[in-house]
Amino acid sequence: MRPFAYERATTAGAARAAHTGDAAYLGGGTNLVDLMRLGVAVPDRLIDVSGLAHDRIERRDDGAIVIGAGVRNSDLAADRTVRAELPVLSQAVLAGASGQIRNQATTGGNLLQRTRCPYFQDVTKPCNKREPGSGCAARDGENHNHAILGHTLTCVATHPSDMAVALTALDASVHLHGRDPLPLAELYRLPHDDASRDTTLAPGDLITAVEVPPPGMPSAYRKVRERASYAFALVSAAVALDVADGAVRGCRIALGGVAHRPWRAYRAERLLTGMPATEESFRRAALAEMENAEPLRDNGYKVPLTANLVCRTLSDLASGEGGRP
Amino acid sequence: MDSGDGVVHAEITVTVNGAARRLRVDTRVSLLDLLREELGLTGAKKGCDHGQCGACTVLLDGRRANACLALAVAQDGAEVVTVEGLAGGDRLSPLQQAFLDEDAFQCGYCTPGQLCSATGMLDEAARGRPSAVTPPGDGPPELDDAEIRERMSGNLCRCGAYVNIVAAVRAAAGEAAR
Ligand SMILES: Cc1cc2nc3c(=O)[nH]c(=O)nc-3n(C[C@H](O)[C@H](O)[C@H](O)COP(=O)(O)OP(=O)(O)OC[C@H]3O[C@@H](n4cnc5c(N)ncnc54)[C@H](O)[C@@H]3O)c2cc1C
Ligand code: SF4
Ligand code: FES
Ligand code: FES
Numbered sequence: 001m002r003p004f005a006y007e008r009a010t011t012a013g014a015a016r017a018a019h020t021g022d023a024a025y026l027g028g029g030t031n032l033v034d035l036m037r038l039g040v041a042v043p044d045r046l047i048d049v050s051g052l053a054h055d056r057i058e059r060r061d062d063g064a065i066v067i068g069a070g071v072r073n074s075d076l077a078a079d080r081t082v083r084a085e086l087p088v089l090s091q092a093v094l095a096g097a098s099g100q101i102r103n104q105a106t107t108g109g110n111l112l113q114r115t116r117c118p119y120f121q122d123v124t125k126p127c128n129k130r131e132p133g134s135g136c137a138a139r140d141g142e143n144h145n146h147a148i149l150g151h152t153l154t155c156v157a158t159h160p161s162d163m164a165v166a167l168t169a170l171d172a173s174v175h176l177h178g179r180d181p182l183p184l185a186e187l188y189r190l191p192h193d194d195a196s197r198d199t200t201l202a203p204g205d206l207i208t209a210v211e212v213p214p215p216g217m218p219s220a221y222r223k224v225r226e227r228a229s230y231a232f233a234l235v236s237a238a239v240a241l242d243v244a245d246g247a248v249r250g251c252r253i254a255l256g257g258v259a260h261r262p263w264r265a266y267r268a269e270r271l272l273t274g275m276p277a278t279e280e281s282f283r284r285a286a287l288a289e290m291e292n293a294e295p296l297r298d299n300g301y302k303v304p305l306t307a308n309l310v311c312r313t314l315s316d317l318a319s320g321e322g323g324r325p
Numbered sequence: 326m327d328s329g330d331g332v333v334h335a336e337i338t339v340t341v342n343g344a345a346r347r348l349r350v351d352t353r354v355s356l357l358d359l360l361r362e363e364l365g366l367t368g369a370k371k372g373c374d375h376g377q378c379g380a381c382t383v384l385l386d387g388r389r390a391n392a393c394l395a396l397a398v399a400q401d402g403a404e405v406v407t408v409e410g411l412a413g414g415d416r417l418s419p420l421q422q423a424f425l426d427e428d429a430f431q432c433g434y435c436t437p438g439q440l441c442s443a444t445g446m447l448d449e450a451a452r453g454r455p456s457a458v459t460p461p462g463d464g465p466p467e468l469d470d471a472e473i474r475e476r477m478s479g480n481l482c483r484c485g486a487y488v489n490i491v492a493a494v495r496a497a498a499g500e501a502a503r
Contacts, residue, residue, distance in 0.1 A: 003331040006352045007396045030394045032374050033355070046352070048399055074388075078454045080463065087461065094457040098479020099446060101376055103388040104395065229457065229478035 001036055005045040009052060012177040012208055018047045019204035025049045025144035027109030028072070030101050035114060039123045040130055049305065050106055052206050057082065063214030066175075069207045071110030073163070074099070076107060088219035088238050088294060095223045098230050107191040108207040111164055111187075114198065115157040115260075116232050117146065128154050129195040136195075144298035145234060148306070150259040155195030156296060158257050159188065160232050165256035166221055167210060168264055169238035175209040176201075188261030198260075217242040217250060220321075222313045224257075224305060233257040235306045241317040243277040251314070253289075258306055268310065277318045279311065286310035337401040341366070342410030350397045357381045357392035360407060368408035368437040371479070379480035382438040382445075383407050389445025391479075408437035411444060420444055420497040429493035431484035439480050443494045446476045447501055468498040 006026075009015035015025065023045035027050050035041035039258040054068035057079050065086065067076060076082060077093040080188040097105065104317040119137035126135035138146050138156050146156040164184065173181040187199050219240035225231040236256035251272050253265035254281060268285035275281040293303045333352045338345060341364060350359060357374075360366045362385070372380030374393045381392040384406040413420045419442055423429070430436045449464055458475045459466045466472055473494050474487075482490065 001353045004352055006334050006335060006396070006403070008399075026396070026399065028394075029396055029399065030376055030391070033394050033396060037374065048395075050399070074449075074454065083455065083461070083463075090455065091457070098391075099377065099449065099456075099476055100379060100382055100389045100391045100442065100479045101394070103445075104390050105384075188459075229475050278452050314409060 001039075002042045002044065004036075004043055004119075006048065007045070008048045009299075010207055012049075012052060013055070015047050015049050015306065016177050016206050018045070019206070020050070021045070023047055023204075025108075025206065027070070027106035028104035029109075030097075030105050031109060031113040034197060035121070038121050038122060047207065049108070052184070052208075054108075065212045065215070067107055067212070069106060069175075069209055071107045073097070073102035073107070073110060075106040076144045077102065085215040086166075086170065086219065088169060088221045088240060089166045089212070091221035092162040092223075092236075092238060094238070095221060095233075096162040107163070107210055110161055111167075111207065112199065112201075112212070113161055116160045117157040118142070120157065129157060129198075130189075132194065134195045139296070142298065143296040145232075145257070146296055146299055146301045147253075147259050148293045148295045148299060149263055150190045150261070151192050151294070151296075152193065154193050154317075155191035155260065157191070157195070157260055159198070159259070159261050160221060161262070162221070162233060162236060162256060164264045165236055165254045166219075166238040167212065167243045168262035169219070169240055169252045169254035170212050170215075171252070172210050173214045174207050175211060177206040177208050179205065181211060184262070185264060195260075203241075203279075217252070218275045218317055220313055220317055222309055227285045235302055235309055236286075237306070237309045237313050239263075239310070239317060241277075241314055243318055246277055248275050248277050248281070253310060253314075255289075255306060255310070258293075258302060260269060265310065273316075279315050282311045282314040282318075285306070335398045335401075336396060339397075339400050339402075340404045341407055348397075352396070352398045354397045355393050356383070356385075356397050356400055356405070359397040360392060360405070366407050366409050369441075370437060371432055372435070372438075377434070377481075379442055380435050380438040382441040382480065384423075384441055384445055387445075387448070389442050406441070408440050411440060418444070419500045420447070420493070423496040423500070424490075427489045427493035427496060430482075430485055431486050431488040435480060435482045435484075435486075438465040439477070439482070439490055442477060442480045443497065447494075447498055450476070451501065452499070462463040468495065470495065473498070 223236040370380035372378035
């Protein structure tokens with residue numbers, strides 16, 4: 001591991017000012033330290049932001065819920081307000097990693113964790129995300145857990161965070177030190193011809209909080225993986241659904257494990273709004289969202305799996321199973 | 326502090342199993358390596374060094390954590406309890422005793438991590454913290470086998486002693502509830 005300087009920041013301003021050159025912020029370290037050990041991340045200075053005063057969850061007067069960037073994943077999932085009013089968020093966090101890792105991981109770090117593409121983590125393999133221009137070993141390699149939507153020749157990786165999928169469905173935004181808040185829809189990006197950037201953030205941008213608009217709809221998170229617990233998603237769905245008089249008044253659907261970013265299923269949402277809240281409408285909408293899917297050699301299974309997962313989660317919410325508002 | 330070859334050291338104070346220690350650490354050293362290599366506490370094990378197995382689990386400020394992903398330099402002021410600190414002198418903790426009674430190990434490599442993890446987990450459950458399988462509601466979760474399995478999923482056992490590990494944790498949970 002390359003030697004690095006370490007400092008513990010006491011204010012957001014000091015942290016931001018200390019971030020120059022090859023520096024990196026350190027949250028819980030559960031992703032960054034791993035990537036440093038693998039030689040994928042080689043910062044020359046770590047600025048520890050885990051001790052900043054961004055460690056609370058507050059409800060603002062307008063009803064929005066503001067989660068400090070330093071709130072640990074386990075504390076977020078256990079928060080009473082979050083459990084009661086944003087079940088999709090609590091469930092998504094609890095569906096990720098392990099009890100130990102959730103105790104260490106921070107909200108900010110979770111959002112900016114890097115892909116689990118095995119070639120990205122292996123410095124002996126070509127990877128445009130790690131080394132732009134070197135190629136993409138996954139495109140014609142083992143890609144059973146790669147993207148089916150929005151990928152390019154440059155990169156077919158998926159975003160690994162469960163929390164980010166829930167927050168995308170909730171229309172959340174991140175607060176940045178010294179900058180305007182940024183909706184998650186504008187934070188994450190597709191690879192296009194530059195896979196090196198997962199987000200639209202500039203180097204040194206510091207996340208101070210995540211803001212979730214006032215909750216309204218019942219919601220739920222469903223995740224499919226290769227073992228029952230402690231595994232990343234093959235696919236996942238964060239769904240919020242509002243049904244009145246048997247018709248869909250509103251819905252929000254975000255998908256995990258299918259793209260370089262949490263994938264908001266706008267097409268399915270549009271198709272569903274105003275339609276009868278029946279399994280038939282749910283299936284039609286889910287299949288419509290999958291029409292643009294372009295599976296790779298090994299991951300064709302994700303197309304029906306995602307459609308079924310969306311349909312099932314909508315049905316369960318419509319029948320009153322899953323999350324309260 | 327740069328010692329010339331680019332290596333950076335820092336001074337930290339950590340309390341390990343009740344004793345305060347002042348240490349000079351290379352910033353790259355993990356808490357796990359600090360415990361094992363510098364402090365001679367070899368209970369916590371290095372199974373993977375990537376957060377994937379839980380063999381390195383310790384209690385960090387009272388909460389279970391993977392010591393392999395924690396940088397030692399970031400633990401200045403922290404309180405660490407390792408498996409060596411779970412017993413009160415020669416008196417095993419109820420959980421440790423339950424592991425013996427239920428024969429909850431084979432080779433024993435994962436056991437220190439299992440013990441620290443279950444210690445932290447029982448405390449989380451007692452404080453009403455949910456897991457992925459906890460039904461909605463505010464009541465304290467009931468630690469049935471499904472809850473124990475889910476909450477302990479961050480600790481792998483290559484020997485597959487899971488059935489007896491669950492039994493031991495169940496027994497210790499029952500004891501704690503009485
Ligand atoms: C074995 C294993 C299994 C896992 N399984 C899952 C899973 O199933 N689902 C899932 O979602 N996740 C999973 N994870 C990933 C885990 O959730 C992340 O590692 C964790 O959330 C990262 O948070 P952290 O605070 O430790 O981040 P760090 O590792 O400290 O940082 C991650 C990145 O964020 C940056 N950063 C941190 N804080 C800020 C800030 N405030 N502002 C700007 N940048 C910042 C860092 O510079 C770094 O680039 C797993 C991890 C492991 C090791
Ligand atoms: S999919 Fe993306 S991250 Fe994986 S090897 Fe290709 S370029 Fe790298
Ligand atoms: S050695 Fe830390 S989790 Fe495996
Ligand atoms: S007892 Fe051998 S690894 Fe668990």
